[in-house]
C-alpha cells in the first residue's frame with residue numbers, strides 16, 4: 001500500500017495504523033511540494049526499509065521515483081494513474097485509483113491542493129496560475145466519473161471526502177466561469193502560510209533537509 005501526502009508530525013500514528021492493519025507500505029507519495037507542512041516521506045523511509053518516495057518530475061523535488069502524466073503506480077492488483085493538475089503549483093498532480101477489468105466502484109482521486117472540498121488551492125506562489133488551475137480541474141478532474149471520491153490534502157471546511165458530482169454542483173469557485181474564477185482567486189487575500197519558508201526547502205529534499213544538514 002501507499003501513503004499519499006504524509007505529514008512529518010503524524011508519521012508515527014500513520015505507521016502504527018499500517019502495522020495494525022497488517023499492510024506492507026511500499027510507496028510514500030506527494031501530490032506536490034507542500035508549503036504549509038513538512039512531508040513525512042523522507043522520515044518514513046528512515047523508519048521502514050524498502051519504502052520508495054514518489055513525486056512528479058515537474059516538481060523538480062528529490063524523491064526515489066518521478067512520475068509524469070499517464071504513468072501508473074502499481075501496487076498489488078491496483079494502480080494509481082497520474083494526472084497533471086498544475087495551477088496551485090507547477091508540479092501538482094492528482095492520483096486516481098484504477099485496476100483491471102473488475103474495477104471496484106467508485107474510483108478515488110487524491111487531488112492534493114488542486115481541488116479542495118468546496119474550494120481549491122491558492123495560486124499566488126510556487127508557479128501558481130489561476131488560469132492553469134481552472135483548466136486542470138475542468139480537464140483532468142471534472143472529467144472523471146461523477147461518483148469518483150475526492151480526497152484532497154486539506155479539509156478547511158470540516159469535510160474529509162467529496163465526489164466529482166458534489167464539487168461540480170457546489171464548489172463555490174470552480175462552478176463559476178473562468179473569468180469569475182480568476183477574479184475570485186485574485187481577491188482571496190490569504191495570509192502567507194506560516195511554515196512556507198521552512199517547508200518548501202525541506203520538501204524539495206523529501207522533508208529531510210534537517211537530517212541532510214546534520215550529517216553534512
Ligand SMILES: N[C@@H](CCC(=O)N[C@@H](CSS)C(=O)NCC(=O)O)C(=O)O
Nearest residue numbers: 035036113119120121122190192193194
Ligand atoms: N493558514 C495556513 C495556510 C492556509 C493556506 O494558504 N492553504 C493553502 C493550502 S496549503 S499550500 C491553500 O491553497 N488554501 C486555499 C484556501 O482557499 O484557503 C498556514 O499558515 O499554514
Ligand SMILES: [Fe+2]
Nearest residue numbers: 033034035113
Ligand atoms: Fe499546497
